Amino acid sequence: MNDTTTTEQEPTPPPAEEVEQPSEAHSLLYRIAAGDALAGVLAVFLAFLVGSVMIAATDETVRETAGYIAARPSDFFQAVWDAVSGAYAAMFRGAIYNTRVDDFQTAIRPLTETLKYAAPLILAGLGVGVGFRAALFNIGGRGQMLLAGAAAGWVGFALDLPAVIHLPLAILAGLIAGGLWGGIAGLLKARTGAHEVIVTIMLNYVAYYLVLYALSRDFLLQAPGSNNPQSLPMKQSAILPKVLGDRYNLHLGIILALVAVAAVWWLLNRSALGYRIRAVGGNPHAARAAGINVGRTYTTVFFIAGALVGLAGVNQVLGTVTSGVTTDLDAGIGFDAITVALLGRSRPLGILFAGLLFGGFKAGGFTMQTSENISVDLVLVVQSLIVLFLAAPPLVRAIFRLPNKEVA
């Protein structure tokens, strides 16, 4: 027989006909999560491209020159170039290296800011990404961050301990609080079949009001003698130390994030638990038939996810904003984390890079606004466009005329 030419790829109709997926949302999630790196890079590229159009369209000079484009088109294109390159150059100066100062130590400061913003995005992104690997959609990042931040913050301002104990204890408290809060969603899904998207969204509200309540009671979190919903500032012994000296804001959170990346990589790729998580995510029916307790896996995944997202909350309270716990401590990170996880294809390394990119957006966005007078909202638009292009692989493929990957 013609063994030599026979490969595993026998001509078959598109797999969609044969492979029965548990649900459409599930398979969409999996497709995005499992998409290749190229798709991510292209999505980012396209988003920047569309962003350029917006910068140009909203620029005064561009509009002026457009009025006499037929007479002097070179003016128009010069204006477009100036606007777009100016904006992205400003973003570069704000996110990586400030070319306008001579002193290296000052010039490199934006990079440390990027890293500072990236740390919680990476941590929370890992939390969402681990969920994706089990085909679970964790939208509860905000709630998990709030509870974790509140728990870590309480340990941080209320207890008096030497730093070697105080800081780890505060981190641990946040980790566990986030994990338990996430675990609730997992448990509800495992026991009652409640959909995790609904549950985590609702738990965000519960967490918000819970923390708000605690911040209005001085026997809980509120600073004594204050009317503001804010706690006391963190004690010095519980604050994440600066890693590059006092000159920069960069604190230990980034190291925490890097350790978490390595730990999650090991968990997913080298541990039996991670194997089971991926099995459940890939095909819960087959996992169950192979003796894997799917419900328990869901609960475990949500605990791990909540703990990781919780670390992002810890990072904020003990590192970035040490002036005390507030209900704003999540700073939108819980939701940005979803984008980060998607762009990182739920792979730890991918999330690391996606987190760095988004950290850069945050740091650079401000400079773009102050120096080029372009709204920070543009950054949000670019971020959203990235998700849009990631979620519509056929669109990206069509634009770049890539072969249809799903079938091949």
Place this chain on the structure above:
Amino acid sequence: MRLVLRDITKRFGSVVANDRISLTVEPGEIHCLLGENGAGKSTLMNVLYGLYHADEGEIEIDGEVRRFVGPGDAMAAGIGMVHQHFMLIPVFTVAENVMLGNESTTGPLGRLDLESARERVTEISERFGFHVNPDALVEDLPVGVQQRVEIIKALSRDAELLVFDEPTAVLTPQETDELMGIMRQLKESGKAIVFITHKLREVREVADRITVIRLGKVVGEAEPTATNAELASMMVGRPVELVVDKGEGSFGDDALVVDNLRVIDQTGHVHVDGLSFTIRAGEVLAVAGVQGNGQTELTEALMGLQDHVTGSIKLNGKELVGRSTRKVLDADVGFIPEDRQVDGLVGEFTIAENLMLNRSFEMPFVRHGGLRIGTLREFAEDKLAEYDVRARDIDTLAGNLSGGNQQKVVVARELSRDLDLLVAAQPTRGVDVGSIEFIHKQIVATRDAGVPVLLVSTELDEVVALADRIMVLYRGRIVGIVPADTPREKLGLMMTGERPKDVVA
């Protein structure tokens, strides 16, 4: 209608599903399209039906080249399709289903003209002797009759060419015989018929002409007088042994003892109703029956995958009822699930990863919570060779394998442990002839090693070939347990729930 397909080529990415396939179907003939799963038969028919667009080639009907943009065009051109999975709405009546998509209305308000649809159903039904009541709800009808509704649907749109896509997969032997009769009748009335199948017996029974397709290409035509072995080797591309080589069994003590097993679902529906049977060590007990008569629930109950199970399942004296799936597997039970795509494999996992699916807790592949990747890879390399899985390497994703190779991965995983019981449900469903041969050999070898085997199959050929004893199920009950040499007619009768006088339940 005379249909000519000329040099049809259809590619999916780099995969060529149809490679310059040419085919002529004359009116009044049954043209069989024979080929293994994944050979490209269904793709070709989907091109014909306007569901896919051919990259190259043309479709000619009665001498005229046609282009179909969608199934609507194909239907208008007189092509009817009887799908493997019926496209019927269960809560509609037969007449409502037949008019669906082609509703005629009367009056200014657009009242549905159900009356003419009923008349049409009655007329077609009488003409071909279908015995279908136009007012019956489809969900109340047996599968064979539902299939006739599909045929009526096509005929009511004046189809001159009917495509039957693996029509017998869901039928009892009797229903299959009836379908053959219907096909002959349609042929006599001048319709052209394309019959897609991989079952050799059926082909030889009704086909006027046979075209064999392998790996997307026409490998040749055959006469209906060709032997099974000839047809099979054309399909597979090498000589195939069709008879399972199975010696006398040497049976030990009762190993699996099932007593009064009942399985109820959440809605209170009884799927398995008081089954009692035993399997001896080294014996294959084959469960025969039409799909949906409790076989799935029986195997799932054995594996701890059903929630509401009463009665007792004792394996070598140990009770299995009430155990979790993991505990059942720990009792050395191997399980080939009936649908590998759903229950057997993780498509996004590599072959190697799939091979440890039910061993993710302990040695040999897990130590101190960490995966032992080296051990797994070595194991996977061995199994790939031993079980003749055709794949580039062990890192190939299971989802990219053909059905037969996927099934070999499942079989390799389950048989590479020391088993005390093998539960094999539809072990060769959707598997090519070559792999069937291999998997059958493995099952026989397992039995010869003294392991009791519970085989569930809806293919009577498979049941007869492998069984030491046959248990026929109907509506969750045992119709009878009979010797392996029981005549097929008798088994077919039992599958409809009738118990011959000489059979004791």
